[in-house]
Amino acid sequence: MRVSITVNGELRSDDVEPRLLLVHYLRDVAGLTGTNIGCDTSSCGACTVHVDGESVKSCTMLAVQADGCEVTTIEGLAFDGALHPMQESFRQHHGLQCGFCTPGMVMAATSLLAEIPDPTEQQVREGLEGNLCRCTGYHNIVKAVLAEARS
Amino acid sequence: MIPASFEYTRASSVGEAVRMLAAGGEDAKVLAGGHSLLPLMKLRMATPSLLVDVGRVRELSYVRDAGDSLAVGALTRHFDLSRDELVARHAPLLAAVAGQIGDPQVRHRGTIGGSIAHGDPASDLPAACLALGASFVAVGPSGERRIAAADFFTGFLETALAPGELLVEIVVPKATGAGWSFQKFNRRAQDWAIVGCAVVRDGSTRVALVNMGASPLRSPGAEQALAAGASVAEAAERACDGLEPPSDLNASAEYRRHLASVLVTRALAEAGGAPGQEASP
Ligand SMILES: Cc1cc2nc3c(=O)[nH]c(=O)nc-3n(C[C@H](O)[C@H](O)[C@H](O)COP(=O)(O)OP(=O)(O)OC[C@H]3O[C@@H](n4cnc5c(N)ncnc54)[C@H](O)[C@@H]3O)c2cc1C
Ligand code: FES
Ligand code: FES
Numbered sequence: 273m274r275v276s277i278t279v280n281g282e283l284r285s286d287d288v289e290p291r292l293l294l295v296h297y298l299r300d301v302a303g304l305t306g307t308n309i310g311c312d313t314s315s316c317g318a319c320t321v322h323v324d325g326e327s328v329k330s331c332t333m334l335a336v337q338a339d340g341c342e343v344t345t346i347e348g349l350a351f352d353g354a355l356h357p358m359q360e361s362f363r364q365h366h367g368l369q370c371g372f373c374t375p376g377m378v379m380a381a382t383s384l385l386a387e388i389p390d391p392t393e394q395q396v397r398e399g400l401e402g403n404l405c406r407c408t409g410y411h412n413i414v415k416a417v418l419a420e421a422r423s
Numbered sequence: 424m425i426p427a428s429f430e431y432t433r434a435s436s437v438g439e440a441v442r443m444l445a446a447g448g449e450d451a452k453v454l455a456g457g458h459s460l461l462p463l464m465k466l467r468m469a470t471p472s473l474l475v476d477v478g479r480v481r482e483l484s485y486v487r488d489a490g491d492s493l494a495v496g497a498l499t500r501h502f503d504l505s506r507d508e509l510v511a512r513h514a515p516l517l518a519a520v521a522g523q524i525g526d527p528q529v530r531h532r533g534t535i536g537g538s539i540a541h542g543d544p545a546s547d548l549p550a551a552c553l554a555l556g557a558s559f560v561a562v563g564p565s566g567e568r569r570i571a572a573a574d575f576f577t578g579f580l581e582t583a584l585a586p587g588e589l590l591v592e593i594v595v596p597k598a599t600g601a602g603w604s605f606q607k608f609n610r611r612a613q614d615w616a617i618v619g620c621a622v623v624r625d626g627s628t629r630v631a632l633v634n635m636g637a638s639p640l641r642s643p644g645a646e647q648a649l650a651a652g653a654s655v656a657e658a659a660e661r662a663c664d665g666l667e668p669p670s671d672l673n674a675s676a677e678y679r680r681h682l683a684s685v686l687v688t689r690a691l692a693e694a695g696g697a698p699g700q701e702a703s704p
Contacts (some may be wrong), residue, residue, distance in 0.1 A: 273431060284502075289428070289466075290429060290430065290431030290474070291425060291426045291427070291429060292429055294474075296425075307607070312425075312465070313462065313465075314458070314462055316615070317495070317526070317528065320528060326502075326531045327527055327528045327531060328528050328531055328532055329529075331533070332457065332458060332461050332462065332534065333461070334431070334461070335459065336431050336433075336476070336519060337454075337457065337476065337478060339433075357436050379648065380528070384527065385525065389627075398612075399527055401526040401527070401612040401613045402525065402526025402527060402528045402529065402613055403526075421631045
């Protein structure tokens with residue numbers, strides 16, 4: 273089936289099998305491997321991207337369901353060679369160690385701030401419920417998101 | 424994990440979806456948010472031959488004031504339900520439940536219709552609908568019919584929906600100012616309830632339970648005890664009468680029975696206790 277999807281601002285048109293998952297479309301068809309696959313069972317959030325501005329787990333969505341939509345991946349955040357402020361805040365506050373969860377974490381965090389611009393710590397923790405990190409203990413991730421919200 | 428091959432078609436209206444389902448025959452399935460169906464397809468526990476995607480049927484995403492009740496379109500997402508002002512005013516239980524499903528990513532995709540049609544005993548919105556005394560409107564090739572929540576959940580992942588029928592609307596009687604509570608017990612953030620309890624207390628008290636049997640269900644024991652004037656403690660003790668909760672990795676049936684009586688106690692306390700007592704604000 274033919275799909276037209278705007279990925280990081282660029283309109284693409286591809287022939288895909290209906291069963292192709294959005295995450296495989298992004299990684300294998302569009303060549304954007306920043307989006308990771310952690311669990312493949314909708315649990316870890318490593319595959320989080322934005323569809324029409326909202327966070328979704330791209331391992332639990334078909335590429336055909338994104339037909340006509342705008343998809344943003346971690347590669348689409350940096351602008352003109354400069355990190356997105358959320359990425360910069362993760363760097364500043366040591367919000368990552370191995371970095372595997374980070375693309376999904378940053379996408380979940382930016383979606384969260386779009387919905388709740390000035391969240392409490394509790395709201396940040398709840399807003400990142402769908403993203404697992406095996407390294408940081410979450411503390412510095414929460415710090416990074418709060419700092420970015422307040423800047 | 425990759426689903427088995429299937430044909431895919433996208434409906435843009437209710438009528439078109441019903442025609443596509445009829446043409447697709449027995450193995451055709453509706454795809455709404457996909458957050459129950461796609462995980463099952465990835466595990467190959469579901470292998471539909473055709474998916475009819477109703478995700479773009481925008482006419483089915485709404486919350487409307489319908490006088491004595493709220494009408495909620497089947498494609499309304501958990502995220503929208505959790506933030507809707509009408510729902511917050513007239514059925515706050517529904518908003519609270521929707522806001523606790525999974526995580527934000529799940530709530531951005533999952534729909535109330537999908538949650539009801541799936542009929543999973545572990546899911547939360549069916550319990551909320553049972554407690555609120557909701558009913559469901561389905562459209563099929565032979566027209567429209569309305570099914571009470573109490574008659575809808577017939578077995579494990581089985582409902583009163585006939586093949587080829589589309590769930591289009593959830594009708595929720597207004598419970599403005601009624602006492603209510605939702606208790607969800609799980610061990611980790613984002614998890615499904617090991618046991619859950621939804622209570623609405625208006626004239627009478629309805630007590631619905633999550634994960635306490637093969638289907639979403641109400642607790643006849645607790646409800647009958649309360650109707651007969653029993654105390655909260657007595658009602659909680661009878662909460663599991665006649666129920667057969669599952670045993671699994673998370674909990675034994677015995678532990679579930681214990682949890683249910685604790686959660687029923689908490690829920691009734693929060694919703695304002697036994698009839699005759701004042702509802703908490
Ligand atoms: C990580 C994760 C965590 C979750 N946690 C929870 C939780 O804590 N509590 C909870 O309650 N749920 C939870 N869920 C499930 C979630 O709420 C699902 O969104 C919901 O159960 C199904 O809705 P859907 O729109 O995604 O339906 P789909 O997956 O698209 O469909 C589910 C089933 O219903 C049928 N169907 C869908 N819409 C209709 C319709 N309008 N008419 C007829 N049939 C229809 C489909 O054919 C399919 O059989 C979780 C899911 C995930 C992935
Ligand atoms: S890979 Fe999608 S949630 Fe883990
Ligand atoms: S930094 Fe390693 S998983 Fe989060």
